[in-house]
Amino acid sequence: MTRSTPPDDPAFAIDERHPPIRPRRVSFDWTKTPLHWVPGDPVATHIINSFHIVLPEGEKWFIQCVKDARPYIKDEKLLEEIKGFIGQEMVHARSHQGVLDQILATNGIDVSKITDAAGKGNADRPAQMAALKAKNPRAWRRRLRFELAAVASIEHYTAVLGQWIMDNRRLDEAGVDPTMLDLLRWHGAEEVEHRSVVFDVYQRFGGRYPMRVAAWVVSLFFLYWALIGGSLYLLKQDPQIKGRVTLPRVLIAYRRSVRKGHVPGIFKLLLGEAPVYLKPSHHPSQICSTPKALDYLLRSPAAQAAGYDPY
Ligand SMILES: [Fe+2]
Numbered sequence: 001m002t003r004s005t006p007p008d009d010p011a012f013a014i015d016e017r018h019p020p021i022r023p024r025r026v027s028f029d030w031t032k033t034p035l036h037w038v039p040g041d042p043v044a045t046h047i048i049n050s051f052h053i054v055l056p057e058g059e060k061w062f063i064q065c066v067k068d069a070r071p072y073i074k075d076e077k078l079l080e081e082i083k084g085f086i087g088q089e090m091v092h093a094r095s096h097q098g099v100l101d102q103i104l105a106t107n108g109i110d111v112s113k114i115t116d117a118a119g120k121g122n123a124d125r126p127a128q129m130a131a132l133k134a135k136n137p138r139a140w141r142r143r144l145r146f147e148l149a150a151v152a153s154i155e156h157y158t159a160v161l162g163q164w165i166m167d168n169r170r171l172d173e174a175g176v177d178p179t180m181l182d183l184l185r186w187h188g189a190e191e192v193e194h195r196s197v198v199f200d201v202y203q204r205f206g207g208r209y210p211m212r213v214a215a216w217v218v219s220l221f222f223l224y225w226a227l228i229g230g231s232l233y234l235l236k237q238d239p240q241i242k243g244r245v246t247l248p249r250v251l252i253a254y255r256r257s258v259r260k261g262h263v264p265g266i267f268k269l270l271l272g273e274a275p276v277y278l279k280p281s282h283h284p285s286q287i288c289s290t291p292k293a294l295d296y297l298l299r300s301p302a303a304q305a306a307g308y309d310p311y
């Protein structure tokens with residue numbers, strides 16, 4: 001059953017600051033998805049695929065950071081949102097792992113060197129944090145605060161990109177694989193839904209503006225590195241275009257993909273958010289649209305199949 005909009009009743013009015021956040025237990029069947037799921041555009045395909053590399057372990061790290069701060073949060077509403085956030089990010093991580101295992105690996109593209117290293121970092125982190133907390137609680141708080149600020153910056157971008165992919169009709173016109181488009185839009189919509197959670201956790205954990213700026217700078221470099229490095233890594237392994245990948249060719253193809261609306265202009269998009277995110281009074285509720293996200297989630301084939309109905 002498709003329902004396009006929430007009931008027009010004040011009881012269902014959406015609180016942009018605190019929308020209800022619950023995971024949708026989605027699953028995806030990748031058997032019909034081709035390697036170049038943006039037809040004829042391997043560069044756009046692999047730029048977006050680079051998110052599939054970083055997100056499974058990245059989102060597990062987000063969860064670790066929020067779980068570490070949770071005992072210090074007293075606000076019942078935020079605690080409820082944290083629960084929803086953790087559930088959503090767990091399903092996101094699992095779903096992107098499915099793309100790595102069932103599309104990239106089956107086409108001979110192996111990213112395990114990167115994901116194994118990230119996985120080891122996540123596996124080692126709890127013991128490192130516990131040792132730091134026992135030895136120097138102030139340093140532990142400082143480190144966790146910085147990590148939360150970095151996650152908050154990345155969550156800003158996942159929400160902005162989520163809104164971009166929900167609003168972008170040119171991907172439908174280009175004939176992008178519908179299962180992949182649904183994964184990206186379902187994930188993007190949930191990112192919009194829970195966009196305030198980590199920012200609020202950071203602030204309740206004593207995070208201040210200067211550290212928010214410093215962590216944003218670090219996150220920006222990380223995102224550029226992950227997107228550019230990840231895309232080139234994937235393009236070089238792609239069996240269908242191997243041997244034809246050179247930097248000038250990739251740059252020309254990238255510009256064409258941006259013009260066609262298959263990918264956002266990442267240089268402009270990431271830096272262009274600086275005046276928004278670095279405004280001292282910024283709060284994530286001021287950006288993106290929860291009604292649009294919920295509207296997509298009511299239409300998403302994967303979310304519908306998962307049987308989720310918030311109303
Ligand atoms: Fe996510």
Ligand SMILES: [Fe+2]
Nearest residue numbers: 089155158191
């Ligand atoms: Fe998120």
